[in-house]
Amino acid sequence: MSLIARLAEKSWQNPGIDGRSDPADYRPPAAKVGLVAFMGVATVIFTLLSAAYLMRMGIHGNMGHGTAGDWRPLPKPPQLWINTGLLALGCLAWEAARRLARSGEAAPMRSAAALGNGLGVLFLLGQLLLWRHYQAGGYFLAANPANAFFYLLTALHGLHLAGGVIAGLHAPYPPAGGHDARLRIQLCAIYWHFLLLVWIVLLVLLLST
């Protein structure tokens, strides 16, 4: 039942009595709703930073948001593509884990989840190497606003991914009385797909400017 339909309900209609289903019967798991809400918060953070990025670039120079002259884009080394590939492979591993969890194959599911986590850690290490590469080239944080945005965006994305890795390490091993591994793996997969999407948007932003 859609949110709109629920908002169209009347207080005098009795769910479960007047032939209407009761919301308590068709709810998705709370953890899933919580995750979607959290991804909403993260989306706002990255959207605002992207907006600030474009404004600070000086696209709207006549509105007083900085001057177009001081923005010097970073070079685009091949590490960017390697890291992107690692993250995409991590997502594929999590997708495999999700499907294996759905079909109840516990041992391969754990392996796939471990592979996903490993690729995530590799991505984070790759990002650190990328930072060092830029530092070695003299592209320091305070040297240019383009550098500052790059470090800030990658740091925030990395923090979100690190949280994903921590959750991912626990996901295949549910405590007694908690949700089963299937839901936990599914939520991890959703979150990793989301972070890949965010990274691709950030990458397009970095490459196109």
Place this chain on the structure above:
Amino acid sequence: MATTIADDLRPMHHPKTWAGKYVWSQDHKVIAIQYSLTAIAVGLVALVLSVLMRLQLGFPGAYSGITPENYLQYVSMHGMIMVVYLLTALLLGGFGNYLIPLMVGARDMVFPFVNMLSYWIYLLSVVVLLSGFFVPGGPTGAGWTLYPPQAISEGTPGHQWGIVTMLVSLAIFVVAFTMGGLNYVTTVLQARTRGMTLMRMPLSVWGIFIASIMGLLAFPALFVAAVMMLLDHLAGTSFFMPAMQSMGQTSQTMGGSPILFQHLFWFFGHPEVYIVALPAFGIVSDLISVHARKNIFGYRMMVWAIVIIGGLSFVVWAHHMYVSGMNPYFGYFFATSTLIIAIPTAIKVYNWLLTLWRGDIHLRVPMLFALGFIFTFIHGGLSGLFLGNVSVDVPLSDTFFVVGHFHMVMGVSPILVIFGAIYHWYPKITGRMWNDALGKIHFWITFLGVYVIYLPMHYIGILGVPRRYYALGETGFIPQSVHTANEMISIAAFVVFAGQAVFFYNMIHSYFWGPKAEPNPWGAASLEWQTPETPPGHGNWGAHLPIVYRWAYDYSVPGAARDFIPQTEPPS
């Protein structure tokens, strides 16, 4: 993740130790009280700061301990504490936590552990904030809006360390709020009991629910702005910092945009007004309905008005920036969107009045505060119509008119609702009744007092008296009467400040020695008054969750045996 929707008490994590029950508690009611007491304690600090400010404004030089730098620090800390650490934390962390599970028929929040973390991280943010008073140079004096470049430039009080504690504290607060907000939203969506459809929820829950969604979408802007300004200050980046000349030296920063900060700040700052106002709107609707023994007029319209106000509040932020300069078409757009908010807001005001119309009004203390809110909110709202227009705002923006306006509309109004709500739910929370006479004395001192304080501010603002000034000095356009008015305002502020002692005495004394409260002393229909125990026990509902058959506003129903029908009573 343990859920609490079913009649299964196993995932409830019954606390076994004293610390598990009262300190590291995962019970929403305990967390609510922890949030509320912390918010009130830090609010008292802000209240003392306002008394010091009024001491300086009413009697300049009477107390030499207040330097111009101190004054600016008091202004800044007072504003930030009141808006974020008191009002937001108390209305959402306090009332949100206490009321949502009880009003929707849940055993607890859906993520109790995250809820507990939310409180402790909030406490950490408060500690970091208050540590600003003890760092070299004292807290920031940049104004509560913290505009760069002045916030982190030499000459502003606390520009070295005070601003750091402020920004770090805000970033921590946003993390705490996000944890709480995710809980409030998910609990409303997921943990309503059988029969509790969205359109049967009390308006208190609706207000808190929409405000939580808004907070989740608005606080990230503050987080981003705080992190970027911290980098500007500590790492020398130029997000917001332009090139500056000082003593013949050019700063290391260049090209940054102070206006960019303003956009980010107000993209948070304006929704923040409604994050505070919407829970107050919801709560006051319930207070009025219960104590006027009438169903709320136009319930569905009230819900939609809350939703529409929440949505519109995201497209009005630049009305705080008229004096910063902007494209005239932008000003036109933001003035229009600002004034459109008057429509759903007026719907709410009319519906409150129509609920009162021919109601069986009981002038108990909660109702007095609710009625007081209607007065102060209408006054504050009407002066907002002036300030929403660009051409009127520009001359008034930096005067006391604005101080009068926003204190009336988002300072006093939510505070009156908070007082009303505390008096209303105190018997359920503590199981004791407060002293009625003391409650009424507290109301009249507060209500009349705030009028004596804030109404004259509009007049002296129109005369052109600037805000944020340490002393007015001798100026041609400020007549002697302004100084007299300032003395009067200050004396009224001292009286209102002292009057709050009545409230604290009443609450503390009644907690120990007040008469035992009935489970439902006001004859209210909503779910939180139907708990098997008063105060509600861990898990709220005993062995079985309640089942809901009707909305929360069945008062004075013709033909009914009593003048209210609880939500749990099946249709006959």
